[in-house]
Amino acid sequence: MKYCENKSDESFTLKFKLAVLKALKGSDGDDYYDMIIEPNKTASAFLIELIRYRELFFFLAWRDILARYKQTVLGVAWSVLRPFCAMLVFTVIFGRLAKFPNEGVPYPVLVFSAMLPWQYFSNALQESSSSITSRSAMITKVYFPRIIMPTSTVIVSAVDFLISFALLAFLMLWYGFFPSSYIFFMPVFFILATISALGIGFWMSALTVKYRDFHHIVPFMVQFGLYISPVGFSSSVIPAQWRLLYSLNPMVGVIDGFRWCIQGEESPLYFPGLTASSLVSLALFWSGAKFFRRTERFFADFI
Amino acid sequence: MSSTVIKVESLGKKYNLTKKSSMAYGSLRASFAMCAKRAAQKIAHPFATRNSSESASSKDEFWALRDVNFSVEQGEKLGVVGHNGAGKSTLLKVLSRITEPTTGRVSIKGRVSSLLEVGTGFHYELTGRENIFLNGAILGMRQAEIKRNFDAIVEFSGVEQFLDMPIKYYSSGMTVRLAFAVAAFLSTEILIVDEVLAVGDAEFQKKCIGKMDEVNRKDGRTVLFVSHNMSAVASFCARGIMLKQGSVCETGNISYIVARYAGSGGNMGSSASFPAGMHGDDTVDLIDVRIEKESGQGAVDFAITEPIKISMKYRVKKENASLTPGVFLTNSSGTRVLLSTDAPFDSDGTKKAHSGVYIASCVVPGNFLNDGMYSIELWMTTMTQTVSHFYVPNALSFIVLDDMENTPTRGAYRGQFSGAVRPLLEWSSEKISSL
Numbered sequence: 001m002k003y004c005e006n007k008s009d010e011s012f013t014l015k016f017k018l019a020v021l022k023a024l025k026g027s028d029g030d031d032y033y034d035m036i037i038e039p040n041k042t043a044s045a046f047l048i049e050l051i052r053y054r055e056l057f058f059f060l061a062w063r064d065i066l067a068r069y070k071q072t073v074l075g076v077a078w079s080v081l082r083p084f085c086a087m088l089v090f091t092v093i094f095g096r097l098a099k100f101p102n103e104g105v106p107y108p109v110l111v112f113s114a115m116l117p118w119q120y121f122s123n124a125l126q127e128s129s130s131s132i133t134s135r136s137a138m139i140t141k142v143y144f145p146r147i148i149m150p151t152s153t154v155i156v157s158a159v160d161f162l163i164s165f166a167l168l169a170f171l172m173l174w175y176g177f178f179p180s181s182y183i184f185f186m187p188v189f190f191i192l193a194t195i196s197a198l199g200i201g202f203w204m205s206a207l208t209v210k211y212r213d214f215h216h217i218v219p220f221m222v223q224f225g226l227y228i229s230p231v232g233f234s235s236s237v238i239p240a241q242w243r244l245l246y247s248l249n250p251m252v253g254v255i256d257g258f259r260w261c262i263q264g265e266e267s268p269l270y271f272p273g274l275t276a277s278s279l280v281s282l283a284l285f286w287s288g289a290k291f292f293r294r295t296e297r298f299f300a301d302f303i
Numbered sequence: 304m305s306s307t308v309i310k311v312e313s314l315g316k317k318y319n320l321t322k323k324s325s326m327a328y329g330s331l332r333a334s335f336a337m338c339a340k341r342a343a344q345k346i347a348h349p350f351a352t353r354n355s356s357e358s359a360s361s362k363d364e365f366w367a368l369r370d371v372n373f374s375v376e377q378g379e380k381l382g383v384v385g386h387n388g389a390g391k392s393t394l395l396k397v398l399s400r401i402t403e404p405t406t407g408r409v410s411i412k413g414r415v416s417s418l419l420e421v422g423t424g425f426h427y428e429l430t431g432r433e434n435i436f437l438n439g440a441i442l443g444m445r446q447a448e449i450k451r452n453f454d455a456i457v458e459f460s461g462v463e464q465f466l467d468m469p470i471k472y473y474s475s476g477m478t479v480r481l482a483f484a485v486a487a488f489l490s491t492e493i494l495i496v497d498e499v500l501a502v503g504d505a506e507f508q509k510k511c512i513g514k515m516d517e518v519n520r521k522d523g524r525t526v527l528f529v530s531h532n533m534s535a536v537a538s539f540c541a542r543g544i545m546l547k548q549g550s551v552c553e554t555g556n557i558s559y560i561v562a563r564y565a566g567s568g569g570n571m572g573s574s575a576s577f578p579a580g581m582h583g584d585d586t587v588d589l590i591d592v593r594i595e596k597e598s599g600q601g602a603v604d605f606a607i608t609e610p611i612k613i614s615m616k617y618r619v620k621k622e623n624a625s626l627t628p629g630v631f632l633t634n635s636s637g638t639r640v641l642l643s644t645d646a647p648f649d650s651d652g653t654k655k656a657h658s659g660v661y662i663a664s665c666v667v668p669g670n671f672l673n674d675g676m677y678s679i680e681l682w683m684t685t686m687t688q689t690v691s692h693f694y695v696p697n698a699l700s701f702i703v704l705d706d707m708e709n710t711p712t713r714g715a716y717r718g719q720f721s722g723a724v725r726p727l728l729e730w731s732s733e734k735i736s737s738l
Contacts, residue, residue: 032412033310033410033411033412034411034412034413034414035400035410035411035412036408036409036410036411037397037398037400037403037404037408037409037410037411038404038407038408038409039403039404039405039406039407052443053440053441053443055440055443055444055445055446056437056440056441056443059436059437059440060437063426063429063433063437067428067429135426137424137425137426137427138424138425138426139401140401141401141419141424141425142399142401142417142424142438142441143399143400143401143441144441297402297403298402298403300396300401300402301318301402
């Protein structure tokens with residue numbers, strides 16, 4: 001368990017500050033060498049590395065976007081088709097058969113406004129989790145900040161998100177439903193979904209390098225998560241005393257947020273729950289990034 | 304300010320063999336089992352230090368690199384040689400930041416582009432064109448910088464037709480050509496090339512060495528070159544280090560390093576002796592073999608102009624034996640260059656040897672062999688009866704070096720000479736008529 005043994009005593013924020021200072025100042029006179037390779041050395045905070053390697057970051061993201069539906073017949077239609085079919089199934093099962101409350105919103109819109117962030121989250125999570133192992137050829141041959149891999153794959157899912165957002169707009173038009181003005185808060189919840197996906201993605205991609213078990217765990221998590229997150233139903237069906245506990249699932253806050261943006265006061269925001277979800281997301285993101293940074297040095301040895 | 308660009312200090316890299324073998328595709332179960340075992344031990348012996356368990360596992364440790372120290376100056380051409388498993392590839396992996404060292408420190412000035420082993424840092428789903436940009440981006444270059452070198456890369460690698468095809472459809476030769484071109488033309492300060500030239504054909508190898516020489520001379524780029532092809536290393540590099548079992552065992556002038564490398568492969572050196580009965584039969588026994596310079600001094604490295612004297616000492620145990628000693632030379636690509644025997648001086652097979660100890664020697668003239676490594680095979684035969692008394696493959700090796708400066712066969716040309724031999728032939732050219 002070599003991963004556990006490298007305890008860094010400096011805090012992440014301190015390192016980040018130092019790295020920012022160094023990046024702003026440029027190389028100072030007395031450090032003659034550009035790069036020192038030492039055991040247990042974390043180069044610089046990952047945001048700095050992302051900025052320095054932005055060309056690579058955008059290149060990989062752009063290329064993945066192009067390649068995503070390259071050898072497919074339906075092409076981009078896939079990014080619309082999948083959430084659309086899922087929405088149909090959920091509408092029939094939960095809306096028609098189980099007769100869950102629809103909060104005065106057409107049930108397809110209710111489902112789809114949750115399906116959007118969920119699809120985004122699950123795509124981003126799956127892509128970023130396998131991003132390291134699926135590119136072992138590059139990992140073992142060239143150096144670049146490994147964190148670029150899981151991070152850039154999220155961009156691809158974000159593009160998918162935007163495409164299927166158009167479908168949501170179309171659905172609302174179809175049902176003659178006008179979204180609330182809270183829709184301008186949507187980017188906040190989009191970012192929250194990104195942070196959750198990345199946080200778990202960092203954990204999973206780093207763990208998969210050493211333990212291929214996680215390769216099997218991620219699809220399971222995604223499948224399971226679809227049913228325990230309020231995608232097919234509104235989270236108002238959860239008994240009030242369990243609602244805070246339920247909100248520990250980071251996607252609960254995100255999905256509730258999306259519903260609130262679209263339905264407005266019809267689907268009031270449960271603030272304690274949102275706070276809990278956000279805190280869990282941030283904790284996952286922070287710890288995931290830290291774990292990733294600590295273990296990335298061994299990727300080439302274990303992959 | 305010093306001009307050192309790479310400084311390696313007490314560098315070590317340890318691999319845990321247990322992890323490699325039973326946990327290579329690490330299963331959680333194995334890890335959990337290990338954690339549980341540790342916990343159980345801790346409960347059973349709460350005050351025991353970790354020493355006992357560590358010493359038990361120490362035999363499963365493998366130090367691929369151990370206490371490696373060297374430095375490289377700006378604009379140097381350093382050759383890294385060593386037998387398989389000596390740690391060359393691990394060293395280059397550490398230098399190019401792919402794997403982290405366990406101990407020590409490496410300081411590098413400038414950007415490093417590297418071409419490691421046979422694989423390349425390509426994304427196999429991407430086209431050749433995209434990969435050129437990808438590799439540039441990996442080296443931290445801007446689009447404009449890459450575009451400047453783009454045409455030169457394509458031209459050098461000769462993959463114009465396939466530029467928009469994913470790399471996964473490329474042949475291995477095409478991939479390596481493109482990889483080399485990318486590494487060589489994207490102007491980083493340091494270029495690391497590991498045994499990749501083995502894949503390309505002879506002509507491309509020459510082209511690569513020529514290009515490496517050019518970037519070194521023109522742009523002052525530092526080049527680290529790893530190869531098992533000693534003549535390539537000897538002709539390209541000026542200085543070398545030799546690795547043995549993860550440590551630097553020799554540093555110095557490249558011809559010295561190459562000679563040490565040639566001399567380190569088992570029974571090699573400037574001489575070898577054999578116990579009675581090891582090579583031979585009831586007629587004759589080989590005693591020893593020796594290679595030496597004109598001066599009589601034993602050596603394994605010879606300038607291309609120097610004659611090489613090979614002598615074998617043998618014991619004849621029968622009277623009136625009809626014996627013909629012979630020598631084969633084989634070059635590093637496995638081509639048999641020559642067989643020479645004493646036969647021309649014994650055409651009718653009547654030269655009889657009486658019992659006693661003999662030395663037979665022959666001299667390979669200077670300006671005859673091409674540069675490179677040669678291995679000597681010794682042979683003793685009775686030609687009239689087609690009997691082979693002994694045949695010793697790989698009896699000794701030596702290397703012929705071309706220092707490029709005082710080589711009459713070379714002229715002003717600085718590239719590699721092809722061919723198994725490079726004799727100094729008599730040439731004449733005369734004008735026979737006007738236009």
